[in-house]
Amino acid sequence: MSSRTLTTEAVVLRSIRFSEADCVLHLYTLAKGRVGGIAKGVRKTRSRFGARLEPLSHVELLLHEGRGDLHTVRGAQLVRSHDRSRTDGYRLAVGHIGLEAVLRLFVEEEPQPPAFHALTRFLDLLDDVSTTLPAQPALEPLVLSFQLKLLWLSGYLPHLASCASCGGEKPLVGFSARAGGAVCGGCAEGAVPLSEAGFLAVRGLLERPLSEAGVAGLAEDARRQCLRVIERSYEEHGGFRLRTLSA
Ligand SMILES: [Zn+2]
Incomplete structure (x- = not known):
């Protein structure tokens, strides 16, 4: 096997129809961080691995580094399909928020295994999230906690022990x-107001494991405050808003 071919676990963040038969993929990989890929022929009905390359899919890929920016997908094995999330409207919406957060925060081809493992844990836990409708995907504790952890892994370390200003x-x-x-x-001028419950929610969601995001039974108002903290951090540090959060 040539040195320009590698096998790595990856999560499909986005899939864009490229031509009659091909797809361009935004991937987050264990071995290289963020990479772009092209999967040829996957849109044909008899493709060997087309169905495995949908957003949310956790796969093991055989990638060939071509001359351009895009890696060619030569093979794909499913690690977890996450069909339970793909076929449920609420879980799918929550999943898309998590994928977009990774898409915006991790843009470099640079391995960052903790971010990859946080992403796969998020997707595993998402399969078992239960919904009590009406529920707002953006206020789901699991995805609030995941985004706070991604901000932390991206180097945006919120200082919560004393006043960050004085x-x-x-x-x-x-x-x-x-x-x-x-x-x-x-x-506090220009700051997001935080009640004591909101402050404890941000702190708890940041510090507790992802698997415990939902156990505290956070009030809706506290979750809204967390969401504002996340949105303000994206704007301040990255200069972006998530499309999936304004939907
Ligand atoms: Zn102060």
Whole structure:
């Protein structure tokens, strides 16, 4: 096998129809971080691996590094299909938020195994998320926790122990993405207001394992505050908004 071919686990973040038969794939891989791929012939009905290359799929890929930016997918084995999430409207919407967060935060071809493992854990847990309708996908504790962890893994380390602006230990009343964390009343201009429950929710979702995201039974208002903290962090640090969050 030539050195320009590699086998790696990957998650399909996005699949874009490219021609009559081909798809361009945005992939997050264990071995190389973010890569683009092209899967030839997958849109033909008798393709060997077309169905395995849908968004949410966790696969093992044989990739060939071509001359361009795109790796050619030479083979695909399913690790987990995540069909349970793909066939449920709520779980699918939650999954798309998680995929878009990875798509926007991890743009470099650079291995970051903790981010890959967080992504596969998120998808595994998503298969068992139960819905009590009406529920808003953007407020799902699992995806709030996943996004806070992704922000942390991307180097956006929210400072939550004391005021991120003045260092004081006065009661913390808001979250300032610009200051990099929780802030006191005197430094709260332009910050997202945080109630005590909201503050505890952000802290808990950041620090507890993903598998425990749902156990605290967080009130809707606390989850809304978490979402605002996440959105403000994306805007401040990355200059973007997630399309799936404004849907
Ligand atoms: Zn302060």
